[in-house]
Ligand SMILES: O=P(O)(O)OC[C@H]1O[C@H](OP(=O)(O)OP(=O)(O)O)[C@H](O)[C@@H]1O
Ligand code: HPA
């Protein structure tokens with residue numbers, strides 16, 4: 001059975017689905033106030049942010065547009081390669097738009113540092129970030145996060161969109177992956 005198989009690879013559930021939903025609603029309520037009459041452009045960084053974007057956009061009470069950019073820097077490892085690969089780009093012109101990036105996790109910060117600079121260079125009127133998870137112990141570059149979800153310890157987590165080697169995205173909670181799953185991995 002699928003669930004039983006996944007749970008064997010998990011050492012600890014860090015955040016339940018209910019805790020995640022409650023936090024997302026809390027942030028969405030604040031964003032609905034801050035962006036009233038601004039019709040923000042929500043940009044999710046795929047693939048990891050797919051669940052966060054779905055839950056967050058549904059929790060907003062204001063008009064908002066949605067777009068996606070697929071960026072990758074982890075591949076099949078548990079640490080950033082330091083190189084951002086653009087797998088697919090936005091279809092929206094961000095010039096003059098109030099952009100809110102919706103991200104699953106800030107780990108090294110390399111992905112969002114790159115994206116914020118890129119969106120500013122494309123002429124966005126403002127660029128802010130909602131990150132569901134933040135791992136301060138791993139930050140290599142500083143990223144200003146306006147809307148913060150949970151601060152988590154220095155452990156590799158999966159679920160609610162987050163993967164290890166493309167698995168575990170379909171878990172509805174956020175869990176610490178048992179290191180036995182990735183022991184012996186090649187550095188990303
Ligand atoms: O702060 P950083 O160290 O840059 O890490 C954060 C990014 O890394 C992961 O993406 P990944 O490269 O694994 O692609 P994915 O979203 O398709 O899994 C994650 O989903 C974030 O986008
Ligand atoms: O802890 C993590 N888990 C999954 N993907 C990630 N990308 C950066 N950090 C992580």
Ligand SMILES: [Mg+2]
Nearest residue numbers: 048074075163
């Ligand atoms: Mg990943």
